[in-house]
Amino acid sequence: MNFNLDFLRFRFIALIASVSFILVSLTTISIQQLQLGLDFTGGTLVEVGFSETVDPEEIRTYLEGKQIDALVQAFGSDKDLLIKIPSSENIENANIVIDSLQQQYSFQLRRSGFVGPQVGGELRDQGGLGLLAALLVMMIYIMFRFQYKFAIGAVVALFHDVLIVLGIFSILRLEFDLSVLAALMAVIGYSLNDTIVVSDRIRENFRAKRKLNSEQVINRSLNNTLGRTLITSLTTLLVLFSLLFLGGEIIRNFAIALSIGVVVGTYSSIYVLTNVLLSMNITADDLAERTKDSFDDGMP
């Protein structure tokens, strides 16, 4: 693929788009919040499989009659039910639900779980802390390998990606659990991958093509890497879609989060990084070759 697109002509449109996406995400996260999963809120969960179709409402009413206040929803197929008792402190709840159901119905227990409130809170804190730690370590690495302007650009791009994924999860009211957190971490890794490939090329072109101005260098670099960026996103998406459609219920939100992340990450490595770089007036001087750069030795 040989591209010669003028990406930067649209950079202000992209800036407006990104800023509004982030604002929408922040608003929805603060108003509608995230549908935190059992992992983070604590509570009880029971998944049961019936041999024929069941009405979740019927089971909910039945359980209510047994003094169990539960959320009941179909899970995957209309024969599978997911029964949740949010923020319960009683570990026996799962067994109580199963026992009560057994008195009336015949079914197969697929899984059950209990997360104590203390564990839920901890996981929430740990998860947030982990995301921040990941961002910080990245920033240091890029500062060391490239230059601080790239580090800021990359971290802004990562925040951008994570926020938008969170925003979409909040708008669609998708459940945010541990596996989605793992997906967010993978999004960080993935988006960074893209950002670094682009940064690498920008650095190389700044050094090699001293006659061009900053915008031209960046545009050239984006065109150079566009083929690779698109193909890698495509192969990753191929795999993610197969996870999404065949991976089953438990893995679904993971696949959704990662798919959104891959698309947003591809976009952010083209526009967010470059917008940040240009707004900080990146020039060839920022990337003047250091006297000893062992990584670049042997390169023409």
Add this chain to the structure above:
Amino acid sequence: MFLFGIIYALPNLSPPDPAVQVSLQSAGDSFDSRLVQSVKNIARNEGISDENIEINQKSLLLRTDSYDEQIKLKDELRRELGPDYVVALNLAYSTPDWLQNLNASPLKLGLDLRGGIYFLLEVDTDSLIETRLEANAEDFKRRLREGSLKFRSIESDKESVTFLFATDEDKSDSLSFLRGFLTDFEIIEESESFKIKFSREGITSIQDYAVQQNLTTLRNRVNELGVSEPVVQREGAKRISVQLPGIQDTAEAKKIIGKTANLEFRLEANNRTLRSRKEPFDFRGVSVDLEKNIIISGDKVADANVGYDESGFPQVNITLDGEGGAKMHRSTRNNVGRKMAVLFIERKSAAKEVVLPNGTLDLIIEPVITKRVISLATIQSALPNRFRITGLDSPNEASELALLLRAGALAAPMEFVEESTVGPSLGAENIRLGVQSLILGLFLVLIFMVVYYKIFGLFANIAVIFNLILITAIMSILSATLTLPGIAGIVLTVGMAVDANVLIFSRIREELKSNSRATDAIIAGYDRAFVTILDANITTLIVAVILYAIGTGPIKGFAITLSIGIVTSMFTSILGTRAMVSLIYRKNNVRRLWI
């Protein structure tokens, strides 16, 4: 390298069969042919032929065709064989001997793929610290009294012990007298009084002790459940996780894990003891009569360890808490010369058949309580809160007694903070879905690469497949556990592993366009892409490592496969494809690359 990957990935081709394992309750006995025959008969009734029965030294393994059959067979065997045998669900590996000799074995499957129960328990160390403070306060009181030092009062609360004195002088005298015993404490001095608190190291050591102790107890209890490959391990400062593959009944498992085995200290009955106050117990095959009256029970034992007396004979040093020490002192003061017994009370569970109201038979698990004397020793003098049991035959016996004293009961109470159960049908479904999506994803990527990069795409494909083999092999060697998020990690690696090749190939194409010679283009393509690939992979690896460090169960599984995948994919997609490329385009006069 290639061969190595193949060999260690090979055992995964034949998945293990569901099986039922029959083993003996106590380690000493061995199987006789009658038992083997009766197991065979039961199995035959369930439609399992003799060749599916594997006879080992200590156990019998019966392979079944399905998980439903496995559970049916287990119930049947439990009912027929009775409580003397442990009947457990297991997996029978079908790895050929020559592979087993190379230590090659299939991947361990996580609970989400295999079915089973996971518990996370939190040890309540605060209550233990309180008990310890109490015990120490009593001990210090006694020492000060014995040293004829004056004090007004010694009071303990949840976090500290306060010593009150009439004068400042009394205080400093007592403090210097006790200083040697206060190494684990922080001392806060005030006028006419001082306060002691456990120091941070002191608290850590108590926590470590409690968690370690509970871990030992839990392992013993879990072994009773007769589960194959249970995992009981410490998680962080105060938690213990328990994984029980194959078990479905959470209620039963919880009962056994949360049960309280106990100890009782009682006096041996003498001729003045009323008959109605006597109870006979077994002690090393001989019957002894003990008083029904309990001096103290095991929860008053704060610590027990093995020591040696002046002449080198083994003894068990016991420390009681404050209340226990006082009771022990009161009871032994007037009974010097009599014998005191340590009685071990254990609640085991055994399967029992019951007839339900509707006429069907059901198997229920009910507790069986056994009591036996584990030590009988003469009281030499009135016992304080620290005393020793001597007259033991061997160091082994001493350490066993100390272990029982400690392990019989939990060091500190525990609370279930997390639990999850996965049914075997869901587990099997998860494996199927995971593998299906892996195959479809792989297939799509492979086709795309060949269409887009032609022969080079083929090289990349061979590299990706080899990469998958390597990941499987390395995980098998590390005996890492494969979970559903782990499969997701592998699937993701497939998508990302081709990235390195895409980078390299796009570079080669670019070089070709700027009119480089084919061989030069290949060299330049690999060289220039390498730095980028390295940077990109190192950053992803950093994310994976952070995920591993902060994550629990499922996230850890994802992080492990992702990091292994990143490392192996660097190897296969750079070195692997390059080897193939140079093999094909060896000569310098290549005109055109089919890329």
